[in-house]
Every structure is written in C-alpha cells, then in structure tokens.
Amino acid sequence: MARMSTRPAQRVTIAHVAQEAGVSRATVSRVMNGLATVDPEIGKRVREAAAKLNYSPSTVARSLAIGRTQTVAIVVPDLANPMFQETLRGLSRAAAREGYRVLVADSIENPDEEVILAREARRRCDALVLVSPRMDVAHLGELLPELAPVVLVNRESPVPGVPSLAVDYGAGIRSILGELARLGHNRIAYLAGPETSHGNQRRLDALHSLPASAPEVIEIPCGAMFEDGYRAREAVLGSGATAAVCFNDLVALGLLGALHEAGIAVPERLSVTGFDDIPFARFASPALTTVSVPQTELGEQAWARLWDLLNGREPEDDVVVTPRLEARASSGTAAAAATSVA
Amino acid sequence: MARMSTRPAQRVTIAHVAQEAGVSRATVSRVMNGLATVDPEIGKRVREAAAKLNYSPSTVARSLAIGRTQTVAIVVPDLANPMFQETLRGLSRAAAREGYRVLVADSIENPDEEVILAREARRRCDALVLVSPRMDVAHLGELLPELAPVVLVNRESPVPGVPSLAVDYGAGIRSILGELARLGHNRIAYLAGPETSHGNQRRLDALHSLPASAPEVIEIPCGAMFEDGYRAREAVLGSGATAAVCFNDLVALGLLGALHEAGIAVPERLSVTGFDDIPFARFASPALTTVSVPQTELGEQAWARLWDLLNGREPEDDVVVTPRLEARASSGTAAAAATSVA
DNA sequence: GGCCTAGAAGAAACCGATTTCTATCCCTAG
DNA sequence: CTAGGGATAGAAATCGGTTTCTTCTAGGCC
Numbered sequence: 001m002a003r004m005s006t007r008p009a010q011r012v013t014i015a016h017v018a019q020e021a022g023v024s025r026a027t028v029s030r031v032m033n034g035l036a037t038v039d040p041e042i043g044k045r046v047r048e049a050a051a052k053l054n055y056s057p058s059t060v061a062r063s064l065a066i067g068r069t070q071t072v073a074i075v076v077p078d079l080a081n082p083m084f085q086e087t088l089r090g091l092s093r094a095a096a097r098e099g100y101r102v103l104v105a106d107s108i109e110n111p112d113e114e115v116i117l118a119r120e121a122r123r124r125c126d127a128l129v130l131v132s133p134r135m136d137v138a139h140l141g142e143l144l145p146e147l148a149p150v151v152l153v154n155r156e157s158p159v160p161g162v163p164s165l166a167v168d169y170g171a172g173i174r175s176i177l178g179e180l181a182r183l184g185h186n187r188i189a190y191l192a193g194p195e196t197s198h199g200n201q202r203r204l205d206a207l208h209s210l211p212a213s214a215p216e217v218i219e220i221p222c223g224a225m226f227e228d229g230y231r232a233r234e235a236v237l238g239s240g241a242t243a244a245v246c247f248n249d250l251v252a253l254g255l256l257g258a259l260h261e262a263g264i265a266v267p268e269r270l271s272v273t274g275f276d277d278i279p280f281a282r283f284a285s286p287a288l289t290t291v292s293v294p295q296t297e298l299g300e301q302a303w304a305r306l307w308d309l310l311n312g313r314e315p316e317d318d319v320v321v322t323p324r325l326e327a328r329a330s331s332g333t334a335a336a337a338a339t340s341v342a
Numbered sequence: 343m344a345r346m347s348t349r350p351a352q353r354v355t356i357a358h359v360a361q362e363a364g365v366s367r368a369t370v371s372r373v374m375n376g377l378a379t380v381d382p383e384i385g386k387r388v389r390e391a392a393a394k395l396n397y398s399p400s401t402v403a404r405s406l407a408i409g410r411t412q413t414v415a416i417v418v419p420d421l422a423n424p425m426f427q428e429t430l431r432g433l434s435r436a437a438a439r440e441g442y443r444v445l446v447a448d449s450i451e452n453p454d455e456e457v458i459l460a461r462e463a464r465r466r467c468d469a470l471v472l473v474s475p476r477m478d479v480a481h482l483g484e485l486l487p488e489l490a491p492v493v494l495v496n497r498e499s500p501v502p503g504v505p506s507l508a509v510d511y512g513a514g515i516r517s518i519l520g521e522l523a524r525l526g527h528n529r530i531a532y533l534a535g536p537e538t539s540h541g542n543q544r545r546l547d548a549l550h551s552l553p554a555s556a557p558e559v560i561e562i563p564c565g566a567m568f569e570d571g572y573r574a575r576e577a578v579l580g581s582g583a584t585a586a587v588c589f590n591d592l593v594a595l596g597l598l599g600a601l602h603e604a605g606i607a608v609p610e611r612l613s614v615t616g617f618d619d620i621p622f623a624r625f626a627s628p629a630l631t632t633v634s635v636p637q638t639e640l641g642e643q644a645w646a647r648l649w650d651l652l653n654g655r656e657p658e659d660d661v662v663v664t665p666r667l668e669a670r671a672s673s674g675t676a677a678a679a680a681t682s683v684a
Numbered sequence: 685g686g687c688c689t690a691g692a693a694g695a696a697a698c699c700g701a702t703t704t705c706t707a708t709c710c711c712t713a714g
Numbered sequence: 715c716t717a718g719g720g721a722t723a724g725a726a727a728t729c730g731g732t733t734t735c736t737t738c739t740a741g742g743c744c
Contacts, residue, residue, distance in 0.1 A: 013700055024724045029702060037721070054488070059466045060411060061700030063402045064729050071445070071466070079431040080621075082424075089421040092448050101466065103413070103445050106434050124401045124413070124443065146396070226625055257625035279422075283568055283599035285627050355730055366694045371732060381692070403730030406699050688743085695736075706725075713718085 012055045021049035032057060071101045072306055073121035074129040075114060079106040081224065081250070082278040083295050087131050087153055090299020098307060100126075111135045111196060115143060122147045127306045129153060129299075134196040149309035151302045155198050163305040163315045165298045169199050169275075170206035172291040172323035176245055176273050177207075177214060179289070179327055184334040185243040185271065186215045189236050191222035191229065191255070193247030200247060203275075222251055229254025233262065242270065242334040249274035249281045249290055256284060256330065267332030277326055286329035293323050354397045363391035374399060413443045414648055415463035416471040417456065421448040423566065423592070424620040425637050429473050429495055432641020440649060442468075453477045453538060457485060464489045469648045471495060471641075476538040491651035493644045497540050505647040505657045507640045511541050511617075512548035514633040514665035518587055518615050519549075519556060521631070521669055526676040527585040527613065528557045531578050533564035533571065533597070535589035542589060545617075564593055571596025575604065584612065584676040591616035591623045591632055598626060598672065609674030619668055628671035635665050 014032075018025045023042060030038050031046040038046075049055075063069045074091055076084035092102045105121045107114035111134040122128045128147050132154040133140055144150060144159040157164035180188060190207060193200035207217050218239045222228045229251035236244050236255065246252035252274030259266055266272055266286055274281055277292030301319060308315040356374075360367045365384060372380050373388040380388075391397075405411045416433055418426035434444045447463045449456035453476040464470045470489050474496040475482055486492055486501040499506035522530060532549060535542035549559050560581045564570045571593035578586045578597065588594035594616030601608055608614055608628055616623055619634030643661060650657040 011700095014702095015700080025701080026703075026725080027723060030723085033702085035703095039722070042723085056461070056465055058406075058700050060402060060405045061729090062702075064400075064406050064731085065700080065702040067729070069402060079427070079434060085421070085427050088446070089448065092421060092446055093450070096448070101445055101447065101463070103443055104430070104434055105443065106431065106438070108435070119398070121443070123398055226621060230625070253622065253625050256627060257629070260627040260629075279568060280595065280622050283572070283595050285598060285602040287599065287602075353730090356732095357730080367731080368695080368733075369693060372693090375732085377732095379691070384693085400730050403699090404732075406701085407730080407732040409699070686744095688741105690739105690741085692739085693737090695734105697734075698732080700729105702728080704725105704727075707723090709720105709722085711718105711720085714716095 011058075012053045014055075014057065016053055017046065017049050017055045020053060021046045069124065069126050070099060071103055071125045072127045072129065072303075073103040073105060073125040074131060075105045075107060075118050075121055075133070076131045077107050077109050077114070077134050078224075079104065082280070083248070083276050083293070084131055086278075086295035087129075087299040087302070090296035090301075091129060091303050092299075094300040094303035095306075098303075100303075107134070109134065109194065109196070111139075115139060118143065118147060122150070127151075127310055129302045129306065130155075132198065134194075134198070149306060151305045151309075151315075153298050153302050157318070163309075164318050165301050165305075166318070166320045167199070167293050167298075168320050168322045169202035172275060172293075173203045173206040173245070174210075175291060175323070175325045176275075176289075177210065177217075179325055179331065180243045180245070180271060180273070180334075181215050183243075183271065183331060185241075186334070187218070187239075187241045187243075188215045189218050189220050189239045189241035189244045191220050191232055191236070191244060191246045191251050193222065193224050193251075197224065197247075203247070217245075222247060224248060224250065226250050226254035226257075229256075230258045233258035236270070237264070243331065244270060244272050246272065246274050249276045249278045249288060252288055252290070252330070253280065253284055256286075256288070266330055271331040271334070273331055275323070277323075281326070282328070284330070289328045289331035290326050291323035292326050293321065353400075354395045356397070356399065358395055359388065359391050359397045362395060363388045411466065411468050412441060413445055413467045414469045414471065414645075415445040415447060415467040416473060417447045417449060417460050417463055417475070418473045419449050419451050419456070419476050420566075421446065424622070425590070425618050425635070426473055428620075428637035429471075429641040429644070432638035432643075433471060433645050434641075436642040436645035437648075440645075442645075449476070451476065451536065451538070453481075457481060460485065460489060464492070469493075469652060471644045471648065472497075474540065476536075476540070491648060493647045493651075493657075495640050495644050499660070505651075506660050507643050507647075508660070508662045509541070509635050509640075510662050510664045511544035514617060514635070515545045515548040515587070516552075517633060517665070517667045518617075518631075519552065519559075521667055521673065522585045522587070522613060522615070522676075523557050525585075525613065525673060527583075528676070529560070529581075529583045529585075530557045531560050531562050531581045531583035531586045533562050533574055533578070533586060533588045533593050535564070535566050535593075539566065539589075545589070559587075564589060566590060566592065568592050568596035568599075571598075572600045575600035578612070579606070585673065586612060586614050588614065588616050591618045591620045591630060594630055594632070594672070595622065595626055598628075598630070608672055613673040613676070615673055617665070619665075623668070624670070626672070631670045631673035632668050633665035634668050635663060 018028045105117045127149040141158040144162045152164035156166045274288045274290035277290045281288040305315040360370045447459045469491040483500040486504045494506035498508045616630045616632035619632045623630040647657040
C-alpha cells in the first residue's frame with residue numbers, strides 16, 4: 001500500500017516526552033517554552049527526548065490552554081479581485097511578523113453568506129478583518145460588536161470602537177472627473193459597479209452631487225470584473241460619451257481590450273479611466289489612467305489596528321485614504337470624438 | 343472609554359448553557375450537534391438557553407476533542423503572484439463546500455522560511471497544500487512524510503503516496519517554440535525566471551534538449567514579476583532576437599509595457615509570449631500569446647486529493663497538466679525584425 | 685404483577701497543552 | 715542547630731468541548 005509510507009506515526013504528546021525524559025509534563029512545558037529556571041541538565045534531557053520522539057506540540061491544545069489562537073481571519077467578497085488579494089497580502093505579511101497566521105474566507109459576493117462566514121471565522125480566530133462588506137448597514141451595526149476585535153477595510157464603521165480604514169471614493173471620482181473636464185470632456189459614461197457594493201454607492205453619490213458646471217454623466221450598469229467591462233463596449237460607444245469612467249481597473253482593462261479588438265483608438269476616440277491602480281494598470285497599453293488606492297498598505301494598517309486591540313491598547317485613529325490621481329496614457333483630450341454621436 | 347462598547351462579554355461556555363437549561367453539558371453537546379435522540383422538550387429548552395445567552399461553541403475546544411480542525415493550510419512562495427492567488431481561490435472555494443477553511447502562509451520566496459512555515463502551518467491544520475515549493479528535492483523528500491496528509495501543486499512528488507498536481511512545463515515551452523518556429527522565428531530570447539523556481543528549471547531543461555532544427559535560444563536572466571520584464575527591454579532588443587519567450591505572463595506583460603513606451607511594435611518588430619494565461623493575458627493589448635495553466639482547477643483538484651486522504655481513501659491519480667497554447671495577437675511572423683541586429 | 689430491555693440523560697474521562705499550587709531540597713542567617 | 719527563604723519540579727486544576735460509561739425510568743411482554 002503506497003499510503004502506508006506516508007501515514008504519520010501515532011501523534012507524540014507532551015506526556016510521551018515527559019515519560020521518555022523521566023520528568024513531569026509541567027517540566028516539559030516549561031522547557032519547551034523556555035520559562036522559569038529549569039536545571040540545565042534536565043532541560044537537556046527533555047530537549048533530547050523531544051528531538052528523539054520528533055515531538056511537536058499541539059497548537060490546538062495550546063490555543064485552548066492559553067486562550068489565543070495566534071490566528072486572524074479576513075473575509076473578502078471575492079478572492080478573484082486583485083484589490084482584495086492585495087489586502088490579504090498586506091495583512092498576511094504584517095501579521096506574520098508577529099507570529100500570527102491568516103485564515104481566508106471568500107463570501108463570493110453573497111451578503112447572507114458573508115454574515116455567516118464572519119461569525120464562523122471569528123470563532124476560530126482571535127480577531128477579524130472585514131473587507132468591503134456587502135451587508136447592509138443594519139446588519140453590520142448589529143454584527144460588529146459581537147465580532148470584536150474587528151477592523152473594517154474599505155468601509156466606514158457605524159460602531160464606535162471598531163476601527164475602519166476607509167477610502168474616500170467620492171474624492172477619487174471627483175479627481176478623475178476633474179482631470180477629464182480639464183481635458184475638455186463634457187459627456188462622460190460611468191460604468192457602474194455591483195449594486196451591493198458600498199464603494200459603488202459612494203461613487204454614485206459623488207457623481208450625483210457635482211456642480212452644474214461639471215460634465216454630463218451617463219450611468220451604465222456594468223459590474224466589477226473584466227468580463228463586465230469587455231461586454232460594455234457597445235453601450236459605451238452608443239452613449240456618445242467621449243470618456244468612460246469605470247468602476248474599477250478590472251472593468252477599465254476589460255473595456256480597453258474590447259476597444260482594442262474593435263480597432264478603436266484610446267485615448268483618441270475614447271478616454272478610459274479606472275479606479276484602484278492595481279499592479280497591471282501601469283503596464284496596460286495604453287497605460288491606464290486611474291486613482292491609486294494603497295490596498296496592500298490598508299492590509300498592513302488593518303493588522304496594526306488589530307494588534308493594538310489584541311494588546312488592549314487604544315487603536316490608532318481611523319484613516320480615510322484619499323486616492324491619488326495617476327494620469328497615464330489612456331486619457332487624453334476630447335477631440336473629434338463627437339463624430340461617434342448620432 | 344470607546345473601547346468598552348466593543349469589549350465582548352465574558353465568554354459563554356457550554357457549562358453556562360447547561361446551567362441555564364438545567365441539564366448536563368453532555369446533553370447540551372448532543373443538542374448542538376443534533377446527535378442521538380433527545381427529548382424534544384429538552385432540546386427546545388437547550389436551544390432557547392443557547393439563544394438567550396448568545397452561545398457559540400469554542401471551535402478550539404471542539405477541535406481538540408474531536409481531533410480535527412476543519413482547516414487546511416496552503417503555502418505559497420509569493421502571494422503577489424496571480425497564479426498562486428488562483429490556486430488559493432480554487433482551494434478555498436472547493437474546501438468551503440465541505441465546511442473547511444483555508445489558512446495561508448506566504449514564504450516570500452525564501453526556501454528556508456518555507457520549510458519552517460510548512461511545518462508550523464501543518465501543525466495548526468488537518469492537511470497541507472504546498473504550491474511550487476522552492477526548497478530543494480532533498481529537503482522536500484525529508485519533509486513530506488512528516489507533513490502528510492499533503493498535496494503538491496506545480497511540482498512532482500519525490501515521495502510515493504504524496505499526490506501531486508504537476509504542470510508539464512517542458513511541453514508548454516515546446517508548444518510555444520513550435521508556434522514561433524512556424525511563424526519563422528529562428529533567434530529567440532528566453533527571459534528566465536527565478537533560479538530557485540522548479541518551473542524555471544523545467545523550462546530550461548526543455549530548451550536545452552531541443553532538436554538541432556529548432557530556433558536558436560538566447561537565455562536572459564530576468565525574474566518572475568512585472569518589474570523584471572519591464573527592465574529587460576534593452577537586454578531583449580540587444581540580443582537581436584525576433585521573439586521573446588517569457589518565464590511567465592507577468593514578465594511578458596511588463597516587457598510589453600516597456601516596449602509600448604518605447605514605441606516598439608508588437609508583434610511586428612518583436613513577438614512576445616507568456617506562460618500561465620493569467621486572467622489579464624487575454625485583455626492585454628496586444629492580447630498575449632501564452633500557454634494556459636488551469637491554476638484554479640489545480641487548487642480544486644488539490645482539495646479533492648486532500649479530501650480523499652482525510653477520509654482514508656486512496657487519492658485519485660496524480661495529474662500532469664499539459665498547458666494549452668493560446669495563440670493571440672502578441673505573436674506574429676518574423677519579418678524585417680532582423681534589421682535590429684547590428 | 686414482575687422482569688427485562690430500550691432509551692434518555694447525567695457523571696466522568698478524555699483531548700493535549702498551560703499554570704497555579706504545593707512539596708521538597710538545599711543553603712544561609714540568626 | 716534550627717527556622718526561614720529561594721529555587722525546582724511534581725501534582726493537580728484548568729481551558730471548553732466530546733464521548734464513553736453508568737444510572738434511572740418507563741414501557742412491553744409473559
């Protein structure tokens with residue numbers, strides 16, 4: 001049987017080591033944790049016994065005894081999204097420096113599942129990071145206290161004492177629109193994100209409260225993924241807009257791909273902008289004009305807040321990140337684009 | 343104190359619920375797990391007590407008692423790499439269907455750290471997935487038995503009984519070279535990946551064992567990331583090659599970006615190919631010619647193997663995926679490109 | 685009506701660590 | 715010479731569940 005060769009030996013516990021070394025379990029524990037003063041001779045004997053038996057302590061038993069798992073969970077709406085991957089990475093690397101590990105839970109854009117997942121994930125871990133929760137504010141307000149310690153990313157906290165690292169989506173949208181206005185665009189298409197997305201709501205709020213002098217904005221329902229942007233080409237072209245402001249970079253890149261296939265010059269006939277500044281944005285051709293959200297850093301900041309909370313310290317103040325405009329080649333002056341209007 | 347509002351109430355244990363319902367802890371456990379036959383009246387009382395106290399069982403204690411954590415770990419060399427993100431996603435979603443969660447560990451391309459991480463991660467979880475381990479084959483062979491149940495992704499297993507999901511990198515490279523040869527290229531640059539990457543070794547092996555009729559290959563040290571490809575432009579142009587075969591899609595896209603900035607036409611003056619077919623490849627402009635590795639599916643397959651192992655079943659046979667050529671717009675016929683040679 | 689059995693719930697052991705409490709030993713100081 | 719004190723290591727309680735074993739009750743059958 002091939003499997004036999006890989007079957008691990010019967011688990012070695014602290015009791016086995018204690019017996020082998022001829023000491024009590026307490027002493028083994030002390031030696032393994034380098035605690036108290038233990039006779040060097042005994043310490044040596046214990047370590048040798050542990051090595052001989054290839055002992056490795058049970059993390060689960062240890063967690064139960066000390067009341068900590070040294071693990072935090074992160075709940076994201078969609079693991080396929082580069083933004084959430086960045087947050088995960090930032091969190092994971094920052095937490096690792098403190099010896100903590102990260103458990104991931106992917107709600108697959110399902111707000112109900114999200115609530116269940118968050119509860120369940122929290123029970124397994126010492127703390128929780130909720131990224132862009134899709135649940136409505138009522139659920140969120142109800143849930144947060146029982147999830148504490150918890151940190152919100154990409155959304156404001158409705159509960160005092162729950163730190164949040166938010167992004168000023170409105171400012172981001174306004175800086176993009178400002179840039180496009182400067183370039184002479186006065187008819188702009190907005191490719192909207194998922195309706196459940198809090199970030200999309202904020203972008204829409206910003207669009208709806210623009211001064212009268214701002215460019216006209218046509219809203220086109222779209223989505224959050226490549227494919228959504230790719231499929232939106234005709235809707236955008238049909239709108240007569242000279243620029244397309246996309247919900248995020250993925251949508252923008254999808255649209256760019258579709259435009260390229262149709263031989264439509266960017267930015268000559270249509271300017272395209274994204275949101276987030278994912279790593280690919282800079283390397284797209286044409287390089288994508290977008291606003292940068294330092295998502296990796298938000299992941300690291302989330303860890304810093306959690307670490308404060310876990311140590312009973314008052315966490316640092318909430319942060320509202322203002323995205324920075326990254327004007328690149330995919331946006332240009334609104335020129336003869338009007339010819340595409342009927 | 344703002345923090346007070348978020349401090350969770352003293353943990354509610356099964357003993358509290360038992361007392362509240364006036365039954366034993368054993369009965370509460372039976373009710374919570376829907377086991378055995380419990381008097382409906384008592385069941386109701388227990389459930390009410392649990393609800394009233396807002397009881398949620400300790401996963402840690404439960405794990406210790408039943409000897410399972412319902413968690414698996416995945417160790418990747420670099421969380422920033424879309425390929426590994428895909429594997430993670432496939433694994434996470436497949437495991438979730440069985441009620442399992444995933445712990446991530448990022449070795450940041452450090453083979454020593456990788457060994458430590460793998461051991462540590464395994465202790466916390468029921469099983470382990472090692473993705474593209476960078477450690478040498480001796481370490482790997484030594485480590486795998488003690489990590490079992492474990493599954494390898496992107497690398498063959500040197501230990502019988504440890505399932506592996508490998509990619510036939512050689513076949514991938516050969517199909518790319520075949521396509522380029524067909525297009526008339528006879529001087530090709532290979533932008534090599536990290537030296538510790540097993541996948542890179544395999545690609546090199548394939549390149550070194552080509553028939554004499556194959557195109558000439560110039561090897562250029564590069565890397566695995568965007569930036570590496572971006573920086574490689576001059577080396578590629580200086581080599582006089584008419585096509586650049588890149589270690590992976592990231593490198594290819596970085597190179598494409600650099601070429602675009604320099605106004606060098608792709609594929610007219612230089613054909614560029616990638617490896618992996620990450621989601622962005624199709625949407626790049628020009629769309630990237632590459633070979634597809636179904637990494638999400640490998641993640642799902644990894645879960646299937648682990649699930650078999652966890653249930654004492656013989657896992658399905660190892661898989662060696664042959665990447666499929668995706669000929670797109672970034673490769674074309676080798677034409678007047680020879681003019682770039684001195 | 686009495687005996688046997690099945691079923692339901694409690695008591696207690698267990699999972700594998702940590703940690704408090706206690707007992708012992710040895711050394712020093714009065 | 716003995717009481718006090720500090721250092722070590724063992725015994726036992728604890729963490730919060732699960733599960734085996736035991737007890738008790740009630741129902742069925744002769």
